Structures are given as C-alpha cells and as structure tokens.
Amino acid sequence: MKLSFRWYGVDDPVTLEKIRQIPNMHSIVTAVYDVPPGELWSRESIAALKKTVEDAGLHFEVIESVPVHEDIKLGKPTRERYIENYKENIRRLGEAGIKCICYNFMPVFDWTRTQLDRQLPDGSNALVYYQDQISRMDPLTGELSLPGWDASYTKESLKQVFDEYGKLTEEDLWENLRYFLSEIIPVAEQSDVRMAIHPDDPPWPIFGLPRIITGEKNLDRFLKLVDSPYNGLTLCTGSLGSSKENDIVHLVDKYSEMGRIHFLHFRNVLLLPDGSFEESAHYSACGSLDMVGILKVLHKNGFTGYIRPDHGRMIWGETGKPGYGLFDRALGATYINGIWETLERLG
Numbered sequence: 138m139k140l141s142f143r144w145y146g147v148d149d150p151v152t153l154e155k156i157r158q159i160p161n162m163h164s165i166v167t168a169v170y171d172v173p174p175g176e177l178w179s180r181e182s183i184a185a186l187k188k189t190v191e192d193a194g195l196h197f198e199v200i201e202s203v204p205v206h207e208d209i210k211l212g213k214p215t216r217e218r219y220i221e222n223y224k225e226n227i228r229r230l231g232e233a234g235i236k237c238i239c240y241n242f243m244p245v246f247d248w249t250r251t252q253l254d255r256q257l258p259d260g261s262n263a264l265v266y267y268q269d270q271i272s273r274m275d276p277l278t279g280e281l282s283l284p285g286w287d288a289s290y291t292k293e294s295l296k297q298v299f300d301e302y303g304k305l306t307e308e309d310l311w312e313n314l315r316y317f318l319s320e321i322i323p324v325a326e327q328s329d330v331r332m333a334i335h336p337d338d339p340p341w342p343i344f345g346l347p348r349i350i351t352g353e354k355n356l357d358r359f360l361k362l363v364d365s366p367y368n369g370l371t372l373c374t375g376s377l378g379s380s381k382e383n384d385i386v387h388l389v390d391k392y393s394e395m396g397r398i399h400f401l402h403f404r405n406v407l408l409l410p411d412g413s414f415e416e417s418a419h420y421s422a423c424g425s426l427d428m429v430g431i432l433k434v435l436h437k438n439g440f441t442g443y444i445r446p447d448h449g450r451m452i453w454g455e456t457g458k459p460g461y462g463l464f465d466r467a468l469g470a471t472y473i474n475g476i477w478e479t480l481e482r483l484g
C-alpha cells in the first residue's frame with residue numbers, strides 16, 4: 138500500500154511541509170481546482186502542481202477528482218465535447234505521471250451531510266448525517282452548501298438540473314455511465330492511468346436524485362460495464378459503510394482480490410438505529426467498522442494501491458475545511474501505519 142493524503146492546493150491551511158512529516162507518507166492526492174467541471178486542465182497547471190508536490194519530497198500520482206460534467210451523467214448531446222475533454226485530461230495527467238484518477242457519478246451533489254460540526258461526547262467535532270435533519274432539508278430553497286458541492290449553481294440552474302433528472306430513470310443513468318466508460322477506459326489504458334470511481338455518499342438516493350454506486354450488486358454491475366483493470370474503484374469504507382447492508386470487509390476482500398481497488402479511503406462511521414450516522418475517529422471501537430479487518434484483507438491480497446486516511450474530526454482546537462484538518466487525519470495515517478507494519482511483521 139502507498140500511504141497518501143488529500144491536499145487542497147496552495148491555499149490549504151494544511152501545508153505540504155506538515156503532511157511530509159507524517160511517517161511513511163508517499164503521495165499527495167490533489168486536483169486542479171480553478172477549472173470548471175468539463176473543461177480542460179492546462180498542461181501548465183498540471184506541471185506546476187506536480188512541481189510543488191515533488192519539491193516538497195512527495196509523489197504526484199493520484200488525482201481526486203476530475204469531475205464529470207452533469208451533461209455526461211444526463212446523457213445530453215452536449216456530452217460529446219465534455220467526454221473529449223475528459224479523455225484529453227486523462228492523457229495529460231498520464232503524461233505528467235499520474236497513475237490513478239478518482240471521480241464520481243453522483244447526480245448534482247457529491248458527499249452529503251446534514252451537519253458539519255456536531256460535537257461528540259469527547260469535545261471533538263465531526264460530520265454527521267441525521268435522518269430527521271435531511272428530511273427537513275430542501276436544496277432548492279435552502280441556503281445549503283457543503284464542501285465538495287459544485288458551488289457554481291444558482292438557485293435557477295439548480296432547479297433546471299433537478300427537472301432534467303426528473304425525466305431520467307435509474308437505468309438511463311446506468312446507460313450514461315456505460316457510454317462514458319466505453320469512451321474513456323480505452324484512453325486510460327493507453328495512458329496507463331487507473332480510473333477509480335468513488336461510491337455514492339451516502340449510498341442511497343437523496344433529494345429524489347438517483348444514486349447507483351451503492352453496494353455489492355451494483356459494484357459488480359459497474360465493474361462489468363467495461364471489464365478492464367483500468368476500470369476500478371475508490372473503495373471508500375465510510376461511504377459504503379454508512380449503509381448497514383454493506384459488509385465492508387467482504388467488499389474490500391472481494392474487490393482487492395480481483396485487483397479492482399486502486400484507491401482506498403479509510404474512514405470509520407458510527408451507525409445509529411434509524412439509519413443516521415456520525416463520522417467517528419478511525420480507531421475501530423469508535424465507530425461501527427472493523428478497520429483492522431479491512432487492512433487485514435487488503436494485506437492478504439497483496440494490495441499495492443493508494444490508501445488515504447479519510448475525513449477526520451476537528452480536534453485540539455483546529456479549524457479548517459470540515460473533514461480535512463491535519464490532526465485527526467494524521468492520527469488516522471499513523472493508525473494505518475501501525476496496523477500495516479504489524480501485518481507485515483506477522484506475514
């Protein structure tokens with residue numbers, strides 16, 4: 138496994154110098170952030186990012202994310218231009234040494250929580266998803282905005298895109314994903330870049346919008362849409378793990394044995410009886426997932442891909458991007474190192 142850490146670029150309060158001091162840190166996970174979804178990333182921006190990361194002594198091999206334009210998900214005729222741009226971005230990133238691209242196929246909204254600063258009993262703050270809060274949220278009227286959401290929508294354009302999704306069935310979304318993959322995976326193969334889809338987070342439909350990358354049956358279907366090793370997964374333990382239907386250790390075992398996990402997001406969640414969940418510290422007993430079990434099967438299957446500690450709580454008075462502070466994620470990285478070293482020693 139190659140330990141990695143997400144970094145939001147030069148404006149991120151968590152600097153590369155700090156990230157580098159985390160033991161065993163290998164790669165930085167980042168993106169070109171100033172280009173709208175669907176547009177080309179300039180070679181200059183990619184080269185500048187690579188230089189900044191490498192000058193700090195870290196590897197530049199993973200991108201999270203190259204966003205998929207909504208017209209591709211909706212299957213509109215205009216998708217052709219955006220798919221061509223996507224292919225060109227893969228080629229350019231491959232030329233710059235990128236080995237893995239994380240992306241998602243969630244309609245309109247990326248990961249969704251109902252509160253970003255829920256105080257846990259130990260005084261830390263965490264991201265949570267409470268059913269009673271979500272049922273009161275209306276993205277079309279509220280002032281809701283979460284990190285990870287495309288901030289460029291006005292209320293009117295959001296309404297329009299919701300209307301377009303209203304006409305789309307879940308099967309249409311599958312077909313649009315198949316079409317997209319059939320176009321981009323050959324380019325990924327030629328460029329030696331492994332594509333790694335991120336599961337839907339949470340893995341069920343929200344606000345009436347369909348979501349399909351949700352669990353085992355659909356992951357099987359996804360991998361068969363284009364059956365290439367370059368068509369793989371970002372297995373996010375916390376996203377899939379927020380549904381009690383998903384047995385995460387089983388999923389990690391199955392898909393890593395198939396060689397289809399290219400990137401693993403290591404996150405623990407505490408499941409509550411009504412289907413709500415709280416993001417917890419990485420340590421297994423703090424949440425509902427068997428974090429040692431996850432690494433144990435990865436190790437058994439000879440996993441050589443990238444792994445990163447995922448969302449951390451805010452601890453020790455840190456402020457910053459919800460889920461993406463330094464301290465708790467660094468604790469997560471160290472926890473991964475401890476378990477992995479033990480697994481290596483025990484053989």
Ligand code: DNO
Binds near residue numbers: 202239240247
């Ligand atoms: C959340 C992240 C996601 C992820 C995208 C991938 O913190 O894991 O926002 O980056 O879904 O496209």
